[in-house]
Amino acid sequence: MEIKSIVGAKLGSLSLNRSTSTNPFDKTSFRGKAFSGSVLPFADVFQKIKPVEQKPSKVAMVTGAVISAVTSFKSRITEPVIAFAHRVKEGVLHGVDAVRNAKESAKETLLSAKNSWLEMQRNMQERISQVFEWHKTPEAEPETGAKILSLKHINEKASVQDLRATWVHENEKLSLEEGKVVA
Amino acid sequence: MNKAVEKIINSLEKHEDMESIQVLEELGTNSPDNEVREMTSRALVRKNVHDSLKVVIINQGKGINDLSPVVAMSTVNEILALDDKTEVMKVLDDTINMNSIDEVRENAKSVMSLLTLSE
Numbered sequence: 001m002e003i004k005s006i007v008g009a010k011l012g013s014l015s016l017n018r019s020t021s022t023n024p025f026d027k028t029s030f031r032g033k034a035f036s037g038s039v040l041p042f043a044d045v046f047q048k049i050k051p052v053e054q055k056p057s058k059v060a061m062v063t064g065a066v067i068s069a070v071t072s073f074k075s076r077i078t079e080p081v082i083a084f085a086h087r088v089k090e091g092v093l094h095g096v097d098a099v100r101n102a103k104e105s106a107k108e109t110l111l112s113a114k115n116s117w118l119e120m121q122r123n124m125q126e127r128i129s130q131v132f133e134w135h136k137t138p139e140a141e142p143e144t145g146a147k148i149l150s151l152k153h154i155n156e157k158a159s160v161q162d163l164r165a166t167w168v169h170e171n172e173k174l175s176l177e178e179g180k181v182v183a
Numbered sequence: 184m185n186k187a188v189e190k191i192i193n194s195l196e197k198h199e200d201m202e203s204i205q206v207l208e209e210l211g212t213n214s215p216d217n218e219v220r221e222m223t224s225r226a227l228v229r230k231n232v233h234d235s236l237k238v239v240i241i242n243q244g245k246g247i248n249d250l251s252p253v254v255a256m257s258t259v260n261e262i263l264a265l266d267d268k269t270e271v272m273k274v275l276d277d278t279i280n281m282n283s284i285d286e287v288r289e290n291a292k293s294v295m296s297l298l299t300l301s302e
Contacts, residue, residue, distance in 0.1 A: 154190040156197040163198075164206045167191045171210070174185060 184218045192219070196226035204235045212238065212245045220245075221254045228261040228271075236274045240291060241282055247290050259294055263301055272298065 146165035149158055154166060192211060195203040204227065211223025224246045227235040239246025239258050246258045262271055275298070278291040 151187055151190065154187060154194055156194045156199075158194060160195070160198060160200045160202040160206055163191050163194055163203075164210065167188060167206070167210050170185055170187045170191070171214075 184216070184222070188219060189222065192222050192226050196229055201232075201234065204230065204232075204238065207235075208238045208245075212242070217251050217254060220249060220251065221257045224249070224254060224258040225261045228258060228265065231265055231267060231270055233270055233274065236271050240271075240274050240294075241278050241287060243284055243287055247294055248287055255290075259297065262294060263297060268298060268302075 146159070146161040148169045149162050149166045154163065192207070195207050195211075207223050207227055211226070212220055214220050214223070224239050227239050227246070230236075239262075240248075242248065244250060247255050247262070249255045249258070262268075265271060272295070275291045275295045279288055279295060282288050282291070
């Protein structure tokens with residue numbers, strides 16, 4: 001009996017403390033303590049603010065116009081100048097290339113002329129020596145009577161003695177040359 | 184090789200005088216120059232007469248028996264390239280049967296075998 005009475009009393013006190021109101025300033029809130037602070041009047045009222053009308057400043061407009069004019073003038077002036085500078089630069093580069101090419105071609109021409117001149121000289125020397133070779137009289141070999149033949153006269157119509165003498169002579173010449181090289 | 188010597192060897196090869204073989208043997212096959220020896224041996228083979236073929240087949244250190252393999256092989260090639268091989272077969276046969284030097288006989292046998300195979 002006692003337990004039941006205690007439980008019943010506790011439950012009764014709990015049901016009394018529970019707040020069913022949504023008002024935060026209800027007397028039952030904060031365990032019976034009422035809010036005693038100041039409340040802002042018209043706290044949830046929004047006031048309409050009129051936008052400030054800015055009058056366009058004439059000075060600023062003039063300044064802007066001047067700046068844009070200057071900028072456009074600058075771009076109008078500088079672009080052709082840059083283009084002109086590019087053209088001049090390209091022209092100069094082309095000129096340099098042309099001069100370089102001309103120099104190289106002149107060098108090549110000179111070189112080829114020099115080569116042809118040298119070749120001509122060599123050919124002339126060869127021809128002169130050939131003519132001398134052809135008109136050279138065969139040298140007589142005193143011991144056997146055989147002749148040393150020139151390159152032109154070495155053929156199957158020449159006598160075997162002459163061919164032999166020429167071969168011996170060539171061998172001697174070769175051995176002499178080899179001796180010179182060794183020395 | 185010396186141009187004059189080359190022309191002399193070619194002239195002696197075509198020469199009808201049989202003395203040309205002696206000159207070729209004396210100055211050509213005894214030359215210290217491999218090129219001269221090679222050219223002389225080929226000229227002697229191309230002459231295709233008994234005396235010239237004898238020089239390059241039966242002599243030790245000459246023609247097919249040359250110490251230089253280039254000269255020896257060049258001579259063998261020239262023998263194989265001959266149109267008429269009758270004379271060379273005779274000389275080879277005589278060498279195989281009668282030569283006193285074993286090496287020369289063996290070389291002659293080898294060339295004979297090559298000739299038989301190539302026919």
